[in-house]
Amino acid sequence: MPTDTAVWFDLDGTLVRFPDYGDVLATACAAVGIDGDDAVDSFRDAYDAAFFDAFDEFAPEPYRRAAAxxxxxxxxxxxxxxxxAAVREAEYDAAVSPPAVRPTLSDLAARADVSVGVCTNGVGEWQRRKLRAAGVAAAVDAVVVSYDVGAHKPAPEPFARAEDLLPADHRIMIGDSEAADVAGASDRGWRGLHVAGPDEVPDAVEDALE
Incomplete structure (x- = not known):
């Protein structure tokens, strides 16, 4: 029996603050003995190019490939x-949820007519561990990660997997990307709501369920 409404959230930049990745990589470089602005910049240029090549192709272990x-x-x-490992810990330390997000999700999870999901672009276990590290995983009924379905939002596959996991009469997607989240969800017949960051999530939820 479908629930009345499934509310889906993006993760990075929506439920958690997305960190300055230059700072994340600089922290990880320092952890393995790479220092100096020129060296860190050269590392980052090569890392970014290799990561996004691997990520777009759904290659195994994109973080390790990028690091190499x-x-x-x-x-x-x-x-x-x-x-x-240093990148992962630096990213988890930086990607935190503001205080208002947890009670908002907890209130949603307590409703019998609402189910809660996270639909995020990223690597499966990496994103799930980040969700746990942010302290919001307990309020989430289902998680869809793009690497697991072989397509990144706004492609239809992540949204189709979400529909399978949480049957509902109405579906809402809340995210910080107009293209990936709002447009992708709208193409599936969902309602898409844009937020500029996690601080806007409580108001977006209130708007969505009016």
Whole structure:
């Protein structure tokens, strides 16, 4: 029996603040002994290019591939695995939910006529662990991650998987990307709501359920 409404949220930039990734990479570089502005900049250029190439192609282990490319660019004789661990921890530390988000999600989860989902572009376990690290996973009924379905929002596949996981009479997508979240959801017949960041989530939820 479908619930009346399924409210889906993007993760990065919506439920959690998306960090300055330059700061994340600089922190991880320092953790594996890469220092100096020129070296960090060279590392980041190679890392970003390799990561997005791998990410767009759904290649396995995009973070490790990116780290290996960055390390090669600065001639660093280091194992990419510790670097990836440092990136992950730096990103989790930086990606936090503002105080108003948790009670908003908890209130939604307590409603019998609403189910709550997260539909996010990213790598499966990486995004799920971030959701747990942010302290909001307990209020979420289902999670869809683009890497798991082989397509990134605004492609229809993540939204179709979401529909399968949480049957509902009405579906709402709240996210910080007009193209990936709002337009992608609207193309599936959902209602899409744009937020500039996590601080706007409570008002968006109130608007969505009026």
């Amino acid at each position: 490319a960055g390390l090669a660019a600065v001639d660093a004789d280091a194992d990419p695995v510790p670097f990836v």
